[in-house]
Amino acid sequence: MSWEAAAADLAARVTHRSSRWRMPVARTPRHVFVPAWWEADGDRWEVHEPLTEEQWFPAAYADRSLVTSVGGLHADRAKPDDHPVGRPTSSATLPSLVVAMFQHARIDDGDELLDVGTGSGYGTALAAHRLGDEAVTSIDVDPYLVETARHRLAIAGLHPTLETVDATGPLPVKAGAFDRIVATVAVRTVPPGWLAALCPGGRLVTTIAGTSLILTAEKREDGSAAGRLEWDRAGFMPARHGANYPAGASGLLAAAHEIDGEDVTTGPYPVVDVVNAWDLDSMLGITAPGIEHAYQDDGHRRTAVMAHPDGSWARAVSVGDERPTVHQGGPRRLWDLLDELRAYWLQHGELPARGARALITPDGETRLARGKWRAVL
Structure with a gap:
């Protein structure tokens, strides 16, 4: 199968036949943007670098994410015996998620777009x-990703503007330069630079x-933005400030499988x-942002x-259908926080975040509200 036929088949699977995104998906050679990727083999990463189109195209033109960098090591720079940690x-x-994010942006002909998170460059190509080309600017914190995406976009005959920028800081663009901003990296709060770069x-x-x-919002004349948390779902890697993420709680997470808690209760x-x-x-x-998780189920015991x-x-x-034994330690009781949310869910029939109204202040603070529920990020 030629890449054109594979891309057309992908477009038919991830877009409606009348969608304006069908042609971009059908015309974009996705395999060019993912010549190699990482695949998890048990508890370690293995580089996958296909040698033939028969090995390459089924993954490249599947509606799936392909991990291209782990712990800051890019798959197309890896050796066969590399097994990155992190x-x-x-x-x-x-592709369906990239298209969905663009559809949430309600992009119109003539819009100027800031694409935050160049990554492989595939979304930028769409x-x-x-x-x-002249209407698209894409930014990423990783200079290798930016340079590689620029080269691969050129192979596809595309030449948008690409810049190496930490998207969480000031942006090197004039105020109000963009009609739409779409980020395929996640942020806790909206960087003030995004609102400054967005036109009223x-x-x-x-x-x-x-x-x-998913947070969508439209900028107001006073520099704030108002919108909502969509009912749709999406998951993206958090924005980073360098080649890798800072150390998290993985060491404590491993230790917590064995240590005794300061509090031991029945959940x-x-x-x-x-x-x-x-x-x-x-x-x-x-x-409670920043929590890391692990889960095991052997069919008898759940942990x-x-x-x-x-x-x-x-x-x-827990063993079988028994109530769980809960060990907790440290300054906060994390399982208690979880159980409070589950109690809210039982009492109200649903959790309040999805569908909530959102107000983003010019300095990036995000205020959420739905019914009597309130949260400030």
């Missing part, structure tokens, strides 16, 4: 096909770090795999572990 730091996002009436789309919540609710309970995970990410960089940790273990 968190993924870049990927080629699954935007450049849709709007034209312009629209931004991003995700809140540590959650699956009222079953053990839950928080990371895969997206709404619950998102609410916890709003109320959930939580740890935070402030030294707080929790471990909940």
Whole structure:
């Protein structure tokens, strides 16, 4: 199968036939942007560098994310015996999600777009096909990613503006330069530079770090922005300030599997795999950001572990249908915070974040509200 046929098939799977994004997906050679990627093999990463189109195209034109950098090591610079340690730091996002983020932005012909998080360059390519090179600016903190994406975009016949920039700081653009800002990296609060770069009436789309919540907002004349948390879901890597993320709570998370707690109690609710309970995970990410998780289920015993960089940790273990034994330590009781959210869910029938109104102040503070619920990021 030719790449053109593979891309057309992908476009048919991830866009509606009348979508203005169908042509960009069908015209973009995604394999050019992912010549190599990392795949998890048990508890370690293995580089995958296809030698033939038969090995390459099924992954490149699947609607899946391909991890291209782990712990700051890019797959196309890796040796076969490299096994990086750490968190993924870049990927080629699954095409349907890239399209969905652009659709949330309500992009019109003639719009000037700031694409935050160049990554592989694939999303930038879709935007450049849709709007034209001159209307698209893409930024990333990683100079290697930017230079490589520039080269691969040129292979695809595209020449948008690419810059190496820490997107969380001031942006080297004039005020009000963009009609739309779409970020495929997550942020806890909206950087003030984004609002400054957005024109009045312009629209931004991003995700809140540590959650699956999509934030959309339109800039107002006073420099603030108003919008909502969408009902849709998305997950992106958090914005970083360099090649890798700072050390988190992974050491404590490993230790928390074995150590005894300062408090040992019996929990009222079953053990839950928080990371895969997206709404619950998102609410916890709003109320107590920065928690890392581990979960094991051998069919008889379920174990959930939580740890935070402030030294707080929790471990909940249940056997069969029994109520869990919960060990907790450190300055905060993380499992108690989780159970408070679960109690709210039972009382109200749902968690309040999705669908909440959002107000973003010019300095980036985000205020959320739905019914009587309030949160400030």
